[in-house]
Amino acid sequence: MRRIGLGPDTTPPMGIIDAHHHVWDLAVRDQNWITGEELAPIRRTFTLADLEPEARAAGVRATVLVQTVTVAEETPEFLGLAAGSGLVAGVVGWTDLTAPDVDETLAALRALPGGDLLVGIRHQVQGEPDPEWLLRPDVLRGLGAVAEAGLVYDLIVLPHQLPAAVRAAALLPGLTFVLDHAGKPPVAQGRTHPWADGLRDLAALPNTVCKLSGLVTEADPRSWTVEDLRPYADTVIGAFGPDRLMFGSDWPVCRLAASYADVVDAARVLTGGLGDDEQRSVFAATAHRVYGLAEAAG
Numbered sequence: 015m016r017r018i019g020l021g022p023d024t025t026p027p028m029g030i031i032d033a034h035h036h037v038w039d040l041a042v043r044d045q046n047w048i049t050g051e052e053l054a055p056i057r058r059t060f061t062l063a064d065l066e067p068e069a070r071a072a073g074v075r076a077t078v079l080v081q082t083v084t085v086a087e088e089t090p091e092f093l094g095l096a097a098g099s100g101l102v103a104g105v106v107g108w109t110d111l112t113a114p115d116v117d118e119t120l121a122a123l124r125a126l127p128g129g130d131l132l133v134g135i136r137h138q139v140q141g142e143p144d145p146e147w148l149l150r151p152d153v154l155r156g157l158g159a160v161a162e163a164g165l166v167y168d169l170i171v172l173p174h175q176l177p178a179a180v181r182a183a184a185l186l187p188g189l190t191f192v193l194d195h196a197g198k199p200p201v202a203q204g205r206t207h208p209w210a211d212g213l214r215d216l217a218a219l220p221n222t223v224c225k226l227s228g229l230v231t232e233a234d235p236r237s238w239t240v241e242d243l244r245p246y247a248d249t250v251i252g253a254f255g256p257d258r259l260m261f262g263s264d265w266p267v268c269r270l271a272a273s274y275a276d277v278v279d280a281a282r283v284l285t286g287g288l289g290d291d292e293q294r295s296v297f298a299a300t301a302h303r304v305y306g307l308a309e310a311a312g
Contacts, residue, residue: 029075030278031103033301034194034227034262036082037061037095045082052235053270060266066101068265068274075298076103078262078305080168080194081136084108090126097128103307104133106168111137111156120163133305134192135160136168145175148182157182161189166223166304170194176212183219190221190304195228195264199246202234210249217253223304224254226281226296227262235271240283247284256285256292260301 038045039059048057069077079092079102089107096102105128109119123132139147147153148171160167169191171179176197183191193216199209216222229243251259261281268277285296301307 029298030073030261031298031301031307032069032074032077032263032265033260033305034080034225035065035069035077035265036080036267037065037092038082042091043083043085043088047083056266056269062095062099062101065265065274069101069263072275072278074101074278076307077101078104078106078133078301078307080106081108084110084138086110089123089132093123093126093128093131095128096131103131104305105131106134106136106166107132108137109135111135111160112150112152113156116156117159117162120159120165124163131308132165133307134166134168136170136194139169139171139175139179140198142175146178148175148178149185154182154185157186157189161186164306166190166192168192168194169197172198173200173209173212176209176216180212180215180219183216183222187219187221190223191216191219192260192304193222193224194262195232196224196226196246196250198228198232199249201229201232201238201242201246204242206245206249213249214253217258222254223258223260223300224250225260225262226250226284228264228267230268230271230277230280231264233271238271240280243280244284251285251288256288256295257300259296260304261297 037060041059079096081088086109089109092105092107096105107123109116113119123129157167167189169179197209197213226247229246230238233242263274263277265274285293
């Protein structure tokens, strides 16, 4: 793994909130998306005990744990993990948005041990063959229930699905949509369009936020540089602004291309032109506000 050279002015003057990471235990259930030779390095169990020393060493004071599979049992497990952790301040879980009783399910999750740490819901829209899945009436009804529960909705979409995400966010102004991994731009191909157009359309809506996350694994995992990421980071910063942008490591998926420290260092370099208050927004304040995180244990 590379170490990115940092100057004295690139360290954000605050403890970091990592707004996006995962854990999984292959002894509990398979992660059926981890297939093929390219993903082989992360086909093992990753726990909070694995994460914590890397996160603490990078200056992280709190994290948001994000769902990995569309399995109902995972979210209660994550809430229990978070409740027993001094690091995890929020959980983005999964539930079936198309179920007629989604509101009751969300209420039941909030009533579980650790349920007060449920801050959002996510579904792997990127895997849905219908590019307008988010606009299905049953999905929109489910998203409305997420809003009514006081939760946010994490968007994991591919660039061609951004137009539907824009329309869904416009139809549900009372729901905050958080775009994961900047909408997965084609970094390895060196293209910005049409991804950038969809991203800017989404950012034009006031109920949208974006994560500066996942870029290293959209680049060439063997040869990426910070300069490869810069056009995409600059587009995101310009579209959303620091007050609607939050840092996420995407650990342990990031390990396919970079260490935890490398991802943090790259984000520091990419946001090095921002002022101290703006960096505080990207690296902590936006996540704290948008997810309504309790103060981290430290």
